[in-house]
Amino acid sequence: MSEIAQTSEAEIPRPADDRLRRALFRFRQSKLSMLGAAVVAIVLFFTAFGTVLAPYPEHIAGAVDTANRFQPPSLTHPFGTNELGQDVLSLVMAGATVSVLAGFGVVLIGTLIGTLVGAVAGFVGGWTDEGLMRLTDLTLTIPSLILAMAIAAALGPGFTNMVIAISLSWWPGYARLVRGEVLAAREEVYVTAARAIGANPSRILFRHILPNVVSPIIVKMSLDMGFAILTVAGLGFIGIGVRPPTPEWGTLLSLSRSYMPDYWWTAMAPGMAMFFAVFGFNLLGDGLRDILDPKARR
Amino acid sequence: MTHPLLDIRNLHLTMTSFDGAAHVLNGIDLTVNRGEIWGLVGESGCGKSLTGLSISRLVSTPPARYIDGEILFEGRDILSLPAKEVQSLRGKRIGMIFQDPTTNLNPSYRIGEQLVDVALAAARHDASILDCPPNASRRERRRAARRLAGDMLDRVGIPNAEARLDNYPHEFSGGMRQRVLIAMALIGRPDLLIADEPTTALDVSVQAQILKLLKGTVADHFIGVILITHNLGVVAETCSHVAVMYAGNIVESGPVAEVIERPAHPYTKALMASIPTKHSKRGSLNGLGGSVPNLISAPPGCRFAPRCPHAVEACTQTLPKPVQVGGTHHAACIRLTETEDLVDA
Amino acid sequence: MLYFILRRILLLIPVVIGLTVIMFAIARLLPGDPVSLAAGPNATQSEIDALAREFGLDQPIWTQYFDYLSGLLHGDLGTSLLTRRPVAADIAAYLPATLELVIAAMLIAVCIGIPLGLATAVWRNRWPDYLSQVVAIGAISMPRFFLGLLLQLCFAMWLMWLPLGGRLPIIVIPPPTVTGFLTIDSLLAGDMHTFVTALRHLAMPAIAMSLSPLATIMRMMRASTIEVMSQDYVTTARALGLPRAKIILKYIARNAVSATLTVIGLYFGWLLGGTVLVETVFDWPGLGLYATKAIISQDMMPVIGVALVIGLMFVAANLVIDLLYGVINPKVRYS
Numbered sequence: 001m002s003e004i005a006q007t008s009e010a011e012i013p014r015p016a017d018d019r020l021r022r023a024l025f026r027f028r029q030s031k032l033s034m035l036g037a038a039v040v041a042i043v044l045f046f047t048a049f050g051t052v053l054a055p056y057p058e059h060i061a062g063a064v065d066t067a068n069r070f071q072p073p074s075l076t077h078p079f080g081t082n083e084l085g086q087d088v089l090s091l092v093m094a095g096a097t098v099s100v101l102a103g104f105g106v107v108l109i110g111t112l113i114g115t116l117v118g119a120v121a122g123f124v125g126g127w128t129d130e131g132l133m134r135l136t137d138l139t140l141t142i143p144s145l146i147l148a149m150a151i152a153a154a155l156g157p158g159f160t161n162m163v164i165a166i167s168l169s170w171w172p173g174y175a176r177l178v179r180g181e182v183l184a185a186r187e188e189v190y191v192t193a194a195r196a197i198g199a200n201p202s203r204i205l206f207r208h209i210l211p212n213v214v215s216p217i218i219v220k221m222s223l224d225m226g227f228a229i230l231t232v233a234g235l236g237f238i239g240i241g242v243r244p245p246t247p248e249w250g251t252l253l254s255l256s257r258s259y260m261p262d263y264w265w266t267a268m269a270p271g272m273a274m275f276f277a278v279f280g281f282n283l284l285g286d287g288l289r290d291i292l293d294p295k296a297r298r
Numbered sequence: 299m300t301h302p303l304l305d306i307r308n309l310h311l312t313m314t315s316f317d318g319a320a321h322v323l324n325g326i327d328l329t330v331n332r333g334e335i336w337g338l339v340g341e342s343g344c345g346k347s348l349t350g351l352s353i354s355r356l357v358s359t360p361p362a363r364y365i366d367g368e369i370l371f372e373g374r375d376i377l378s379l380p381a382k383e384v385q386s387l388r389g390k391r392i393g394m395i396f397q398d399p400t401t402n403l404n405p406s407y408r409i410g411e412q413l414v415d416v417a418l419a420a421a422r423h424d425a426s427i428l429d430c431p432p433n434a435s436r437r438e439r440r441r442a443a444r445r446l447a448g449d450m451l452d453r454v455g456i457p458n459a460e461a462r463l464d465n466y467p468h469e470f471s472g473g474m475r476q477r478v479l480i481a482m483a484l485i486g487r488p489d490l491l492i493a494d495e496p497t498t499a500l501d502v503s504v505q506a507q508i509l510k511l512l513k514g515t516v517a518d519h520f521i522g523v524i525l526i527t528h529n530l531g532v533v534a535e536t537c538s539h540v541a542v543m544y545a546g547n548i549v550e551s552g553p554v555a556e557v558i559e560r561p562a563h564p565y566t567k568a569l570m571a572s573i574p575t576k577h578s579k580r581g582s583l584n585g586l587g588g589s590v591p592n593l594i595s596a597p598p599g600c601r602f603a604p605r606c607p608h609a610v611e612a613c614t615q616t617l618p619k620p621v622q623v624g625g626t627h628h629a630a631c632i633r634l635t636e637t638e639d640l641v642d643a
Numbered sequence: 644m645l646y647f648i649l650r651r652i653l654l655l656i657p658v659v660i661g662l663t664v665i666m667f668a669i670a671r672l673l674p675g676d677p678v679s680l681a682a683g684p685n686a687t688q689s690e691i692d693a694l695a696r697e698f699g700l701d702q703p704i705w706t707q708y709f710d711y712l713s714g715l716l717h718g719d720l721g722t723s724l725l726t727r728r729p730v731a732a733d734i735a736a737y738l739p740a741t742l743e744l745v746i747a748a749m750l751i752a753v754c755i756g757i758p759l760g761l762a763t764a765v766w767r768n769r770w771p772d773y774l775s776q777v778v779a780i781g782a783i784s785m786p787r788f789f790l791g792l793l794l795q796l797c798f799a800m801w802l803m804w805l806p807l808g809g810r811l812p813i814i815v816i817p818p819p820t821v822t823g824f825l826t827i828d829s830l831l832a833g834d835m836h837t838f839v840t841a842l843r844h845l846a847m848p849a850i851a852m853s854l855s856p857l858a859t860i861m862r863m864m865r866a867s868t869i870e871v872m873s874q875d876y877v878t879t880a881r882a883l884g885l886p887r888a889k890i891i892l893k894y895i896a897r898n899a900v901s902a903t904l905t906v907i908g909l910y911f912g913w914l915l916g917g918t919v920l921v922e923t924v925f926d927w928p929g930l931g932l933y934a935t936k937a938i939i940s941q942d943m944m945p946v947i948g949v950a951l952v953i954g955l956m957f958v959a960a961n962l963v964i965d966l967l968y969g970v971i972n973p974k975v976r977y978s
Contacts, residue, residue, distance in 0.1 A: 032777065138661040141954040143916020146934050150669050150946050153938045230786055234920050237788050238935055253789060257924075260792070261800040271789035279784035286780060354882050389884025396882075401875035406897050406971065415893075416883045482883060 033287020039280025046096040054090035062245040070263045079269035082252075083259060091247040092269040098248045100277065102163050103229035107221050109167035110228075114174025115210075115217065121175065122182030123205050133179065136172045144169040145234065152240045162241035166231050170224075177220060181213035188212075215292040223285035226278035233274050249274045301373035303522045304330040304353065304490055309367035311348060314360060323348060324546035324601070326367070327620070330490065335516055335523040337533035337554065339569070340543035346526045349543075350492045352377075353524070354392055355384045371490070390420040393483035397495035399475035403467035409478050410463030413447035413485055414440060420486030427487060450481040454511060473504035480511060487519070494526045509536045530573055534558055539626075542566050545601040547617070552627030562629035565602050600631070608633055651962050655955065662954050663711065663947065670943035671704050678724070698724060711947075720951070721944035723937065730948040733933060738952065739823025740810060741922070741929030745914045746824075747845055748852035753907060756857045760864025760903070761896055767869060775861070782858035787917075791851040791924035798847060806844050808926035815840055848925040852918065856910045860903060867902035871895050901971040908964030912957030 046053075054060055065085030073080045079088040121132040139147070152165035185191060186209065194204050235241035236250025244251055249270040256266035311323035323345045330336050338346045351357045353369055355376055368375040371392070376384060388394075396402045404412060418439065421428045428434075428442040444463065451459035454477040467475060476496060483491060493512065497505040513536055516523055525537055533540050533554060540558070541551040542565065550563040561567045599614035600606070606613065612632060620628040678695045679686065686694075695701045699710060711721060720730035763772045799807040810825055811817055817825060818832040826845065829837035871877065872895055880890050919931035926932070930949050937945035 032780075134657070134661065138658065138665060141658060141957055142662060142665065142950050143913075143953045143957075145919050146916055146931075146938075146946065146950055146953070147669075149919070149935065149938045150666070150943075150950075153941055154669060226784055233786060234788065237920060238923060239939065250788075253792070257792065260796060264796055267789075267792055267796075271786065271792065274786050274789060275781075275784055278786070279781055282780050282784045356878065356882055385884060385886070387884070388882055394879070394882035396875060396879060398875060402879045404876040404880070404894050404898070406901070407894075415880075415885055415889065419884045419886060419889070479879070482879075486884065 030287050030290065032283050033290070036280050036283025036285075036287055039276065040284050043096060043100060043277045043280055046093055047100040048097075050093035050096045054087075054093045056087040056090040059086035059090050060094040060247060070259070070266075073265050080263070080265035082256065082266045083263075088252075088266055088269045091252055092249065092273045095247040095249045095252060095270060095273065096277070098159070098242065098246060099229050099232055099250075099274070102159065102166075102232040102242075102248075103225055105163040106166045106170055106228040106232065107224050109163065110170030110224075111174050111217060111221055113167065114171035115178045117171065118175035118178030118180075119182055119205060119210065122179040122186070123201070123209070129179075132175070136175045139169070139172045142169070145231065148231065149235065149238065149240055152235060157241065157243050159242055159246070162232065162235055165241075166228065166235070170228070173224075174217065174220065177216060178213055181216060182209055185209045185212050219285065219289045219292050222281060222288050225285065226281035229274065229278055229281070301370065302329050302331050303372060304328070304524075305370040305373075306349070306353075307368050307370065309349070309352065309369065310365045311345075311352065311357070312363050312365055314363065319363075322546050323352070324617070326546075326548055328541055328548065328551070330522045330524060332489070332520050332522050333516065334539055335513070335525060335537045337537035337540040338524055338526045338543060339528060339530060339533055339540060341528065344543045345546045346543050347494055350394070350494050350524060350526050353490070353492055354388050354394055355379075356394075386423045389416055389483075389488070390423045390486045391489050393486065393488035393491045395476075395479050395483045395491070395493040395496045398499050399472050399479055400467075400499070402479055403475060405467055408464050408466055409470070410444060410447055413450065413463070413478075413482055414443040416482050417443040417446050417485045424487075427485075446485060447481070450485050451478065454478075454481045454484075455507070456481075473500055473508065476500060476504075476508055477511070480508070480515075484515060484519075489521050491515070491521055491523045492526070493523065495528070496525070497532065498527070498529075505532070506535075512536065530558070530569060542569065547601060547630060548620075549602065549631070550627075550629040551620070552623070553625070556624065556627045560623075560627075562623045562627070562634055563602075563631050564606050564608055564633075566629075648962070648966075651965075655958060658954065658958060659715070659951065660712075662951050663708070663715070666943075666947040666950050667704070667708050667711070670947060671707070694724075698722065720948035723942055723945050725937070725940050725942045730945050733945060734930065734948055734952055737928060737930050737933045740927060741915065741918050741931060743824040743826065743845065744848055744852060744918060744921070744927060744929060745911065747826075747849035748914060749856065749907070749911055751849060751853035752856040752860050752910075756860030757864050757896075757900060757903065759857075760861040761868050761891070761899065763861070764865045764868035764872065764899075765891060767865070779858040779862050782854045785854060787851050787855065788920040788924050790854060791848065791921055794847045794851055795924070805847055808844075808848075808924070810844050810928060811837070811841060848921050848927050851924070852914060852921050856907075856914065859910065860906060863903045863906045864899060868895060868899040870902070871898045874898075897971065901968060904964055904968055904971070908961050911960045911964075912953075915953045915956055915960075 051057065051060060059065070063086075065081070068077075068081050068085040069083060071077050071081040071085075077087050077089065079092065082088055082091070117132050117136065121129040121136075147169040148166045151168055152162050155161035155165055182205075191204060191208055194208050199208075232241070233248070233250030233253070236248040237254045239251075239254060242248040242251055244255065252270040253267055253274075256263070256270070259266060306326050306328040309323050309326040310321070312319045313322050314320075326345075326349055328336070328338075328349075338349065340346050348357060348362075352364075353371070353376065364377055367377075369377055371387065376387070379387075403409065417427065421439065421443070428439055428446060430438055430442040434442070448460045448463055451462060456462055456474060456477055462470075467478070470478065476499075480496070483493075491512075496512070497508050500508065509532065512523065512525070515521070525533070527533060537554050539552065540554045541548045542557070542563065543549065544565050550557060550561065550566045557566065558570070561570050597603075597614055599616060600609070600618050603609040603613040610633065618630045618632045620630045621634055623629050623634065678698075678700055679691050682691045682694050692701070699707055702710075714721060718731055720734065722729055723733065726733075759775065763775045766772055795807060798805045806812070815837060818828040818834055818837055821828050821831050825841040826838060829835075829841055877890060877894060880894050885894070915930075917931075918927075918929055919935055921927065922929045922931040923935060930953065934946055934949040937943070937949075
């Protein structure tokens with residue numbers, strides 16, 4: 001406390017700096033968000049280097065070792081081996097890349113579509129707003145997993161198709177959020193002022209309004225990351241989306257189901273990895289919401 | 299030996315906040331007897347509401363901390379009683395009314411039910427309230443409580459009381475809701491009633507009715523009342539005694555007529571001067587310069603000194619003790635004799 | 644009140660039209676050839692054409708769509724390409740299983756989540772509260788299908804306390820259908836043995852489904868309880884000597900529940916569409932499993948039907964919640 005007081009006397013910080021410092025201070029106060037950040041850091045580390053660091057990189061590429069089928073967990077194979085003799089740990093480490101990148105892709109595309117729809121609806125208003133928002137509400141009514149599954153099945157298997165399919169069921173939440181924020185921001189004085197001096201509407205939207213809705217979007221993105229990873233895994237588990245031998249967590253779990261009571265370890269690593277990653281993103285998102293979105297704080 | 303109904307002695311309270319501990323009650327002394335209506339006046343934040351809440355021990359600790367003093371209710375110190383006993387005093391011996399009648403009734407329940415709950419809680423400590431045999435069944439007790447609730451509503455002047463028991467709070471006007479709250483505070487037959495700004499949120503015409511009702515209650519039941527307000531007009535009209543608070547201190551106290559006619563403390567004088575009368579000139583509102591001091595690092599002297607037109611060096615050294623001005627009229631100022639002439643001149 | 648319900652029901656019509664348009668667009672405009680898939684790998688082109696003609700799939704999409712809408716007016720949801728059974732009959736058969744599962748899961752979630760939320764709010768900022776916050780986020784993060792697998796592994800395969808999956812073993816004759824809920828039907832038939840068997844089958848899938856709504860309801864309830872606890876009327880109740888237990892259980896709980904209700908409604912609709920994975924794990928013969936099988940073979944009529952039915956139930960659940968809200972909160976009565 002006294003430290004902050006002293007620096008503010010010595011040099012008057014710019015408000016943005018000050019806000020950032022306060023946010024960081026609050027973030028460090030919250031042990032849970034720190035834990036979340038640590039977990040996410042580990043997950044991201046494996047996303048980047050999992051394939052390289054895996055003890056048996058050849059298994060990721062699809063090599064089999066039938067002599068070592070269904071080895072229980074041991075020092076050489078900490079999570080055992082699967083029905084093809086592949087090291088489960090290596091597959092799960094490589095799976096981080098697939099699952100986290102897919103989740104990130106879904107959230108990113110969903111955000112882009114949703115922000116565009118919401119911003120246009122909120123900014124143009126009138127019939128455009130009415131039409132776009134009815135479409136948004138309708139898409140929200142369709143069960144999102146079934147919608148994603150239907151699109152994915154129609155588009156055919158593959159990483160990109162799966163990401164597109166889930167994104168197409170993911171955007172409505174962002175559209176609603178952004179529209180609400182844009183409607184609120186439109187009434188702000190500085191927007192009225194920009195209009196009064198005759199600024200170009202798209203310039204107003206991109207320069208004055210959108211920057212102000214960034215923090216609720218970031219909060220929602222971080223909260224959604226976990227659920228996007230879960231949805232990706234769910235599609236893999238059902239057998240729509242990525243196909244083996246791509247080491248996706250949901251697909252790995254689905255394969256291990258057939259060998260369940262006897263070779264249970266093949267299910268543990270992918271399942272726990274999923275839980276761990278989602279847990280990290282949820283903790284982080286929860287903390288970020290408390291910090292960046294004071295309205296939602298109690 | 300008989301004790302006064304309420305005797306607050308040297309009450310000190312600090313509030314811990316993000317910035318540090320604020321000394322918000324700085325030695326409160328107040329004695330209330332049955333039949334007296336005490337007005338507790340002062341600006342917002344001077345500690346008058348905290349004093350009221352402290353009497354029912356409703357201030358949560360932490361962030362608050364009682365560092366000294368006692369609150370004697372009929373000779374027993376409320377601050378050191380076990381929680382169970384304080385609970386048995388609330389509603390039964392000490393009733394409370396709060397400022398905003400729109401938020402102090404639970405919107406989800408009919409008012410009859412809320413009144414019955416209070417009556418039943420009070421009857422756990424004094425079965426005679428319900429006026430039914432001690433071995434009465436639950437249902438009989440409920441029915442008796444409901445009858446009592448109807449009587450109370452009738453007594454506080456709600457027309458068609460019996461039927462209105464089944465209404466929800468939002469079906470009443472603001473003034474009517476405040477009457478309901480008064481009925482709720484009185485249903486346990488308390489000996490002391492603490493009314494925290496009971497009329498601030500109401501229309502002026504309704505205000506007068508509510509104050510009349512309070513006055514009538516004191517006369518009927520011979521109870522003591524503490525009326526917390528920032529409105530000297532209300533005090534003049536309703537109270538028998540008044541205590542003026544400033545920044546955690548009672549700066550002047552005594553019978554209402556004396557204090558209002560011959561205010562001794564510079565702060566009371568300033569307060570009196572700030573009330574516009576029909577004689578005052580158009581456009582001449584006499585406000586008081588400055589604002590209430592920061593209580594976190596309050597200086598040792600008189601807390602009014604920084605705003606006081608008569609302050610001298612000595613005022614900032616020690617906290618002034620109450621000095622008798624006449625009878626039970628006291629003021630806490632070291633320059634009483636000198637300022638007398640200054641203002642009149 | 645009646646007017647309010649009628650208006651909400653009329654608002655369903657555009658929802659139905661919108662839903663069918665979107666699902667039709669997915670079914671017909673995206674690549675993929677369901678007809679040749681349904682005709683089988685050895686079918687000749689003329690066989691495929693015949694199948695397409697039989698189902699009207701050679702018609703322009705607008706004709707197909709209006710045929711579908713006019714069928715809808717008669718309660719006809721089309722016919723499955725694969726099984727050649729009417730979709731409406733299939734859905735009628737599978738819907739009760741899904742509803743039974745979702746309602747059981749919601750019951751668990753509400754009955755545990757609300758008291759837990761209330762308790763953690765009352766004891767907030769002490770260690771049980773902190774712990775429960777972490778556990779709640781953990782519960783939300785747990786993949787339902789992984790939890791289902793773990794439950795199966797533990798209680799069905801190792802301990803052998805509970806059956807692995809399904810609604811009833813094949814050898815048990817199901818009770819006469821009244822509600823379609825096996826638990827209720829067997830009770831109505833007075834068949835305690837079947838009731839217990841059905842309940843044992845229901846237990847694991849319902850628990851796997853309930854965990855995440857339970858945690859969410861708990862967090863929501865905690866937040867709204869904390870807000871209600873700071874209300875003036877709670878101070879008044881305390882000041883007038885009401886017992887602490889009565890204040891918490893009566894004066895705080897009811898108001899906090901009404902704020903939590905919206906979440907419960909949203910979750911109910913969300914769960915209806917989210918049974919897919921749990922039904923797959925437990926081989927539970929509900930809408931999710933039905934839709935999944937149809938999707939994998941790109942048999943779109945069942946998928947459109949399921950999306951429509953679930954979408955409408957989602958809207959209906961929200962209507963029920965709105966009405967309940969009026970019951971709990973007297974200020975919001977609809978006239």
